[in-house]
Amino acid sequence: MGDSQYSFSLTTFSPSGKLVQIEHALTAVGSGQTSLGIKAANGVVIATEKKLPSILVDEASVRKIQLLTPNIGVVYSGMGPDFRVLVRKSRKQAEQYHRLYKEPIPVTQLVRETAAVMQEFTQSGGVRPFGVSLLVAGFDDKGPQLYQVDPSGSYFSWKASAMGKNVSNAKTFLEKRYTEDMELDDAVHTAILTLKEGFEGQISGKNIEIGIIGTDKKFRVLSPAEIDDYLGEVE
Amino acid sequence: MSIFEYNGSALIAMVGKNCFAIASDRRLGVQLQTVATDFQRIYKIHDKLLIGLSGLATDAQTLYQRLVFRHKLYQLREERDMRPETFASLVSAILYEKRFGPYFCQPVIAGLSDEDKPFICTMDSIGAKELAKDFVVAGTASESLYGACEAMFKPDMEPEELFETVSQALLSSVDRDCLSGWGGHVYVVTPTEVKERILKGRMD
Numbered sequence: 001m002g003d004s005q006y007s008f009s010l011t012t013f014s015p016s017g018k019l020v021q022i023e024h025a026l027t028a029v030g031s032g033q034t035s036l037g038i039k040a041a042n043g044v045v046i047a048t049e050k051k052l053p054s055i056l057v058d059e060a061s062v063r064k065i066q067l068l069t070p071n072i073g074v075v076y077s078g079m080g081p082d083f084r085v086l087v088r089k090s091r092k093q094a095e096q097y098h099r100l101y102k103e104p105i106p107v108t109q110l111v112r113e114t115a116a117v118m119q120e121f122t123q124s125g126g127v128r129p130f131g132v133s134l135l136v137a138g139f140d141d142k143g144p145q146l147y148q149v150d151p152s153g154s155y156f157s158w159k160a161s162a163m164g165k166n167v168s169n170a171k172t173f174l175e176k177r178y179t180e181d182m183e184l185d186d187a188v189h190t191a192i193l194t195l196k197e198g199f200e201g202q203i204s205g206k207n208i209e210i211g212i213i214g215t216d217k218k219f220r221v222l223s224p225a226e227i228d229d230y231l232g233e234v235e
Numbered sequence: 236m237s238i239f240e241y242n243g244s245a246l247i248a249m250v251g252k253n254c255f256a257i258a259s260d261r262r263l264g265v266q267l268q269t270v271a272t273d274f275q276r277i278y279k280i281h282d283k284l285l286i287g288l289s290g291l292a293t294d295a296q297t298l299y300q301r302l303v304f305r306h307k308l309y310q311l312r313e314e315r316d317m318r319p320e321t322f323a324s325l326v327s328a329i330l331y332e333k334r335f336g337p338y339f340c341q342p343v344i345a346g347l348s349d350e351d352k353p354f355i356c357t358m359d360s361i362g363a364k365e366l367a368k369d370f371v372v373a374g375t376a377s378e379s380l381y382g383a384c385e386a387m388f389k390p391d392m393e394p395e396e397l398f399e400t401v402s403q404a405l406l407s408s409v410d411r412d413c414l415s416g417w418g419g420h421v422y423v424v425t426p427t428e429v430k431e432r433i434l435k436g437r438m439d
Contacts, residue, residue: 102324106313 006126025151028131032077036162037135039146043184043214044137046075047191050209065211069094073211073219077164078132090114107138111147119153133163139213166198238339243414244289244374248345248355251397254425255353257345258405262417272417281316284346289374291339319346319354330362341373351426376415379408398423406436
């Protein structure tokens with residue numbers, strides 16, 4: 001991680017008290033594709049646009065929503081490669097916890113440790129902050145949970161949230177549509193409608209990705225066919 | 236002379252009806268000489284989890300300190316007490332870390348798990364877990380303890396009867412072992428309270 005010549009941090013304070021690198025990282029996130037998450041009474045849904053650079057790209061090979069453990073999933077806005085690194089580290093941390101305690105890691109603990117990794121990269125020599133914000137969705141003994149983790153390493157628990165390009169419209173839409181006693185299916189519909197708001201072009205099962213987790217505590221990514229079914233219901 | 240027999244110890248844990256008992260002897264010796272008659276071998280991790288550590292006393296004390304440290308951090312991070320099964324896995328991992336230079340201890344873990352179901356287990360000095368539904372024993376008097384428990388154990392005993400059974404099993408076994416004895420220390424734990432009692436046996 002960085003040369004010996006870079007034992008000082010590249011993320012340094014500006015006179016106004018800001019860490020400019022983190023601000024820029026947040027800008028990178030803000031220009032990434034929209035992603036959002038909604039916590040329902042009996043589960044959590046996360047979703048993202050999957051706009052590929054060309055029609056020649058094999059969209060089945062692109063997976064923006066990933067599993068961290070069987071009951072915790074994650075989606076991002078920002079730089080894909082940075083996301084892959086974080087997913088790898090988080091999966092390892094979840095497994096280390098399991099190896100020690102023979103118990104699945106609670107969502108809050110995994111989020112804390114992932115956030116700690118992201119914070120390390122704002123205060124270590126020769127590295128830059130991660131250019132992603134994560135939305136972590138999980139279901140454990142404390143029920144359904146949704147967390148956002150930022151490049152700075154701060155994390156927040158949300159009832160519903162959005163990140164990326166269309167964030168302000170998406171959040172306004174979610175504020176209007178969110179209800180405390182929403183069921184998982186309603187949440188999926190709301191997620192689709194929110195994505196549709198800022199979508200350029202025709203929305204279909206092939207250019208969005210949706211992941212859900214319900215009371216069965218098994219996180220899964222919906223297939224394009226299932227997404228098309230939900231889209232049919234929404235219209 | 237085995238290192239496990241340097242200080243002498245006797246430990247027993249037994250499951251009852253929605254309760255458990257864990258008991259130990261009180262002797263601390265340096266081989267044949269008795270040095271203390273009030274030595275504590277059983278420690279409370281939290282209200283529903285106790286651990287007894289037999290074997291070399293110095294390792295038992297150090298291991299206990301490490302376990303308390305880990306549990307306190309767990310409580311701060313996860314804002315809850317550790318479940319006995321989780322704690323047993325943690326003890327096993329910590330013991331195996333020292334696989335090639337082990338702690339000369341044999342722990343006996345007893346606690347109330349989810350819905351106050353009693354949980355007991357023991358492990359060897361390098362972390363091989365042994366779960367049991369009825370009783371577990373450890374220490375220099377373990378062979379006698381196995382025999383006594385096997386004979387006296389009944390399933391679903393109430394706390395008072397469990398106390399009597401554990402006490403009799405402990406006292407009769409340590410009488411056959413010169414390295415353990417000088418009374419007993421019995422904890423009977425139910426979902427509502429932890430009752431600690433001292434036994435007076437043959438003081439030799």
